[in-house]
Amino acid sequence: MITRLHGAGGKLMQELIKNLILKNIKLKSAGSLGLEDLDDSSTVNLGDKEVALTIDGYTVKPIFFPGGDIGKLSVCGTVNDLSCVGAKPLAIALSLIIPEGFEEEKLEKIIKSINLASKEAEVPIITGDTKVSDGVDDIVITTSGVGIVKKLVKDSGVKEGDAIIVSGTVGEHGLAILLEREGFEFEGDIKSDVAPLNKMIEDILDNIKVHAIKDLTRGGLANALNELSEKSRIGMIIEEEKIPIKDEVKAVCDILGLDPLTIANEGKIVLSVPKDEAEECLKILKRHKYGKDAEIIGYATKEADVVLLKTLVGKRILEPPIGDPIPRVC
Amino acid sequence: MITRLHGAGGKLMQELIKNLILKNIKLKSAGSLGLEDLDDSSTVNLGDKEVALTIDGYTVKPIFFPGGDIGKLSVCGTVNDLSCVGAKPLAIALSLIIPEGFEEEKLEKIIKSINLASKEAEVPIITGDTKVSDGVDDIVITTSGVGIVKKLVKDSGVKEGDAIIVSGTVGEHGLAILLEREGFEFEGDIKSDVAPLNKMIEDILDNIKVHAIKDLTRGGLANALNELSEKSRIGMIIEEEKIPIKDEVKAVCDILGLDPLTIANEGKIVLSVPKDEAEECLKILKRHKYGKDAEIIGYATKEADVVLLKTLVGKRILEPPIGDPIPRVC
Numbered sequence: 040m041i042t043r044l045h046g047a048g049g050k051l052m053q054e055l056i057k058n059l060i061l062k063n064i065k066l067k068s069a070g071s072l073g074l075e076d077l078d079d080s081s082t083v084n085l086g087d088k089e090v091a092l093t094i095d096g097y098t099v100k101p102i103f104f105p106g107g108d109i110g111k112l113s114v115c116g117t118v119n120d121l122s123c124v125g126a127k128p129l130a131i132a133l134s135l136i137i138p139e140g141f142e143e144e145k146l147e148k149i150i151k152s153i154n155l156a157s158k159e160a161e162v163p164i165i166t167g168d169t170k171v172s173d174g175v176d177d178i179v180i181t182t183s184g185v186g187i188v189k190k191l192v193k194d195s196g197v198k199e200g201d202a203i204i205v206s207g208t209v210g211e212h213g214l215a216i217l218l219e220r221e222g223f224e225f226e227g228d229i230k231s232d233v234a235p236l237n238k239m240i241e242d243i244l245d246n247i248k249v250h251a252i253k254d255l256t257r258g259g260l261a262n263a264l265n266e267l268s269e270k271s272r273i274g275m276i277i278e279e280e281k282i283p284i285k286d287e288v289k290a291v292c293d294i295l296g297l298d299p300l301t302i303a304n305e306g307k308i309v310l311s312v313p314k315d316e317a318e319e320c321l322k323i324l325k326r327h328k329y330g331k332d333a334e335i336i337g338y339a340t341k342e343a344d345v346v347l348l349k350t351l352v353g354k355r356i357l358e359p360p361i362g363d364p365i366p367r368v369c
Numbered sequence: 370m371i372t373r374l375h376g377a378g379g380k381l382m383q384e385l386i387k388n389l390i391l392k393n394i395k396l397k398s399a400g401s402l403g404l405e406d407l408d409d410s411s412t413v414n415l416g417d418k419e420v421a422l423t424i425d426g427y428t429v430k431p432i433f434f435p436g437g438d439i440g441k442l443s444v445c446g447t448v449n450d451l452s453c454v455g456a457k458p459l460a461i462a463l464s465l466i467i468p469e470g471f472e473e474e475k476l477e478k479i480i481k482s483i484n485l486a487s488k489e490a491e492v493p494i495i496t497g498d499t500k501v502s503d504g505v506d507d508i509v510i511t512t513s514g515v516g517i518v519k520k521l522v523k524d525s526g527v528k529e530g531d532a533i534i535v536s537g538t539v540g541e542h543g544l545a546i547l548l549e550r551e552g553f554e555f556e557g558d559i560k561s562d563v564a565p566l567n568k569m570i571e572d573i574l575d576n577i578k579v580h581a582i583k584d585l586t587r588g589g590l591a592n593a594l595n596e597l598s599e600k601s602r603i604g605m606i607i608e609e610e611k612i613p614i615k616d617e618v619k620a621v622c623d624i625l626g627l628d629p630l631t632i633a634n635e636g637k638i639v640l641s642v643p644k645d646e647a648e649e650c651l652k653i654l655k656r657h658k659y660g661k662d663a664e665i666i667g668y669a670t671k672e673a674d675v676v677l678l679k680t681l682v683g684k685r686i687l688e689p690p691i692g693d694p695i696p697r698v699c
Binding site for chain 2: 040041042043044045046052055056059060063064065066067068069070072073074080081082083085087088090092093094095096097098100129130132133134135136137139140141142143146147150151153154157158161162163164165166167168169170171172173174175176177179181182183185187367369
C-alpha cells in the first residue's frame with residue numbers, strides 16, 4: 040500500500056520509482072538525460088540542439104501561504120527544474136484540476152499569481168488544460184515546461200575538489216507551509232522562499248563552469264546533497280556552521296524538533312563548481328536578489344563516499360530523510 | 370462558483386477559460402500557436418524549427434474501463450494532441466498524484482499500460498513526478514509532451530470547399546465509461562476507442578495536404594466541428610447518415626437519451642482537407658487500423674456560418690454541448 044512517506048522525496052519514494060515505475064517502462068530516453076537519470080529535467084535531442092522537458096504536480100495544502108500560493112509555486116518549480124539542467128526556460132504548459140464548487144475569486148487570484156511569476160521569469164504560459172472534478176479536495180496544478188539546453192548540467196557531474204555552494208538560507212518554504220497549516224503563531228516572519236531562479240542560473244551558466252546544479256525541494260538540502268553525491272559517486276564534506284539558516288527558522292525548528300536541512304525550499308539551489316571558480320560563482324550569485332545569502336558550504340571529496348556534516352563537535356553522516364517531515368509542501 | 374459543467378469541454382468551459390484565464394495572463398505565446406489559439410498543442414519557435422508542447426490532466430472515473438485505463442488514456446491523449454497540430458511526438462512527461470492507501474498492484478497495472486501505449490506509439494516517457502496526497506479520491510495523471518513540428522496544422526485552417534472527414538465511429542469512449550461507472554448491462558460490447566493516432570496522422574502529413582486536424586475528445590464530434598468552424602470562420606454542412614456510428618452505440622444512446630455526436634472519443638480525429646485530396650486521405654486512413662471506418666461526412670462552406678447537420682427530414686444547427694452529458698470521461 041502506498042503511504043504518504045512514499046511521496047515525500049526521500050528514500051521510500053526513490054524505491055517506489057525504481058521498483059514500480061522505471062522497471063516497467065521500456066522507452067525512457069530521447070536525449071542526454073532520460074527517465075532513469077531522475078534529474079530535475081530530461082532532454083530531447085533535435086539533432087543540432089537539445090530541449091529540456093520537465094513536469095511537476097502540485098497539491099500543496101494550504102493553497103495560499105505566506106510568501107506565495109500554489110500558482111506561483113507551480114510556475115517557479117518548472118522554471119527552476121529546467122534551469123537546473125542548464126536550459127533556458129522557453130514555455131510553460133499549465134494543467135488545472137478544479138474541485139466542484141471552487142470559488143471563481145480564488146481561481147482568479149491563483150491565475151494572477153501565475154501571471155506575475157511568468158512575467159518575472161519572462162517565460163510564457165503557452166498551453167493548458169482545465170478539468171473540473173469531484174475527486175479532488177482542492178485545486179491541483181500540474182505544470183510542464185520546455186527549455187533550450189545552453190550547457191547541459193547533470194546531477195552526476197560533481198567532481199573531486201568541487202566547491203559546494205548553496206544559493207541562500209534553507210528551510211523557509213516547508214516551515215511557512217507547516218506554520219500556516221497548523222495555525223502556529225511564532226514571533227518573526229517565516230515566508231516561503233518560492234522564486235524563479237532562471238535569470239540567476241543563466242548568469243552563472245554564461246560566466247563560469249558548473250559541474251552540477253540542483254534545486255532544494257522535497258527533502259531539503261540533505262536530500263539534494265545526497266542525490267548529487269550518489270549519482271556522482273563521490274563524497275562531500277559540509278560544514279554545518281557555513282549553511283545559511285535564518286534565526287527564526289532555527290528557533291522554530293528547535294521548538295518543533297525539525298531538522299532545517301531536511302525541510303523543503305522552493306527558491307534555492309545547490310551548485311557544484313570547480314574550486315577555482317567558487318569565488319566568482321559566489322560573486323555572481325550575490326548580485327542577484329535570490330542569491331544574496333549564498334555561501335560556500337563545503338567540498339566534494341573521494342575520501343568519503345557519503346555526505347559528511349562537520350559540526351562543532353565532530354563529523355556525522357548527513358542522511359537523506361526517509362520521508363518528508365512535512366507532507367504536502369508542494 | 371465553478372461547477373462540473375465548466376469542466377466539460379463545452380461552451381461554459383470556453384467562457385471560464387476566456388474570462389478567467391486568458392484575460393489574466395500576459396505572456397501567452399512562444400511560437401506560431403499560443404494559449405489564445407486554444408488548439409490541441411502550442412508551439413515554441415527555436416529559430417530553424419518549432420517544437421509543439423501540450424498538457425492534459427486525467428481524472429477519469431473509473432480508472433479501469435473496457436478498452437483501456439487512465440494510463441493508456443494519458444499517453445494517447447498527449448500523443449494525439451501533438452499529432453493534431455502536425456507535430457511528430459518525441460517525448461512524454463508523466464505526473465502521478467497517488468491517493469494515500471492506493472494499492473501498489475493497481476499502480477503497477479497502470480504503469481504497464483502506460484508502457485504498452487508508449488511502445489505502440491514509439492514515444493518514450495522521459496521524465497516524471499510522483500506525489501502522494503490525501504487530497505485526491507483516486508489516482509490523477511497529468512501528461513505533457515513535446516514533438517517536432519513537421520507541417521503546422523491549425524484549427525483555424527479550414528478552407529471553403531474542404532472535405533470534412535472523420536477517422537472512424539464516434540461515441541464509444543464516453544459511453545464505455547458511463548456504462549462501466551453506472552453498472553449498466555447491455556447486449557453488445559462497447560469499448561473505449563482510446564488509441565495513439567500519431568503514425569496514422571504522420572502518414573497523412575507525409576502524403577497529402579491537410580488544412581486542419583482535431584481529435585474528438587470532450588464534447589465529441591459536435592464540439593470539434595464547432596471549434597473548427599468558429600476558429601476558421603466558415604460554416605460546414607455535415608450529412609448525418611454519413612457519420613459512422615456503431616449500432617450498439619446508437620441503441621444505447623437511444624435508450625439513455627444521449628446524442629452520440631456530443632460524446633467523447635479518445636481515438637478519433639476529424640480532418641479538413643482540400644476537396645481533391647479527400648479520396649486519397651480516405652485511402653490513407655483506411656490502411657491504418659484506427660482509420661478503417663473513416664468517412665467523408667461533409668464539407669466546409671461560406672454559405673453557412675455554423676455547422677449544419679443534414680438529416681433525413683431537413684437541416685438543423687449542430688450546436689456544441691453546453692456541458693458534457695457524461696462527466697469525468699478523461
